[in-house]
Amino acid sequence: MSEFLSTYGFLIVTLLQAGLLGLSLYFPLQAGQLSLASPGFYALGGYAAAILLTNPAFAGLRDALGNAMFPLTWLVAAVLAGLLGLVVGVPALRLRGIYLALATIAFVEILRVLALNLQITGGAIGIFGIPQAFGFQDRWQYIFLFGPLLALTLLFARQVERSRVGRAFRAVREDELAADAMGVPPTRYKVLAFVIGAVLAGIVGAMSAPFLNTWNAKQGTFDFSIAILAFVLIGGSRNIWGPVVGGALLTGLPEWLRFLTDWRLVINGLVLVVASLYLPQGIVGALQRLRRPPPPQRPAPVQRAEVQP
Template structure:
């Protein structure tokens, strides 16, 4: 077991992290919103943790709280991401489809440029020497990301079966009909956007100590597309889709590392094949296979008048 964790521990942590980021995009998709803002909130959460754990201004607080400082960074990152998600979501979610996607990409780029030009974020160099959370190293972060993934899945499971989940589905299927039935599209779309923002921010706050460094490369357009691929390949209609897609697309390039540059070609082929032949994602395809086949229609019975005595 120790040999496995020493070899694949880092990859395992990255797979769970990718699943969580995929779920942060899954929340707005539940309400029919194609938002690509998750890397922006992920970067914000990471910068929040990096600054609070390294900046001399917080030295006294770090000394007094000890390991509790790490928990505080998660809470602060969640609050900041939620507030920014609310501020961005209210005007941005008036847009739909590709226009919303473009607006959220612009949001990610704005945050990246701001981070590049602020002294507190370390500019283009970033922030280095971030202390490890609770003294954990490498695969030990499974003890943080793993329980968080379980909690998020349990929360999502309960939410999908609640009034909120039904409202999300109604808006996704037909926003005008949902509005006519008394479901407020604006309210629920903003709620879904904020939930995704909070999750991405917390993941970023945990990831900063894990990576030991944080810079503007963490929140880019490329990251937006990668997270979107997690959801689309895994399946956007089930909470298990982002988990499967994130784990698979994170593992494939690493497992095929011995193929050098060819591993990127194979990774691209996986994306193309899945897009063409699995339009509902891997989880959607598996759910189709599990559905019972419809019963064969019995032969037409003769009409009563045709039945001879």
């Protein structure tokens, strides 16, 4: 077992991380918002953790708290991401569709350029030598951080779906004007979904900084935004398991096909094309349709025999 975890532990943690980032995009989509801002909040959370764990200004705090410093970085990242999500979400979520997507892409690029030019973030080089969380000796041990976080996030998402908030999300997604007419304020719930996704992405970033041992501006890019969106669309955007399945498939497939060298990237692209064409509801959506019983057939109308005079 230890040999298996030593070999595949890094990949397992990466799959868990991909599922969490997919879920961070899933929440805004539940309210009908095509947001691509998750990598920006992910990068923000990582920088917050990296600075708190390496900057000499916080050496006294690190010595005083010990391992409790790591949960503190998660809390700080969550608060910063939530506040920034609120500041960005209130004006940006007045936009819809492709305009909102472009606005969130611009937000990600602004954060990336700031990270490249600020001294506290290490500029283009980034921050190195981030200590391992709780003194972990092997990367696979991060399963004990990302695994529970994924389980709690899925449980939270399930509870939200069944609550009044979840019903409001669906109402806004299906018809914003009708929801507003029924007393459901669209802006409030769109901002709430956006902030929930931002907080989750920030926490994942704070956990990922020690896992990767380094953090730089490459962690939050436009390409990464498209990758996370693909996790949700391929897995399915109408079920909480969709982002997890899509993230695991698109992250793990290139590794599982590594023996094919350069052809593995071609196969990965073919999976994206085929799934987009033939699985419009995603993999999980297609499986749900297969499990549904066929609709009951109406009995054929009985034809009355004509009486001959």
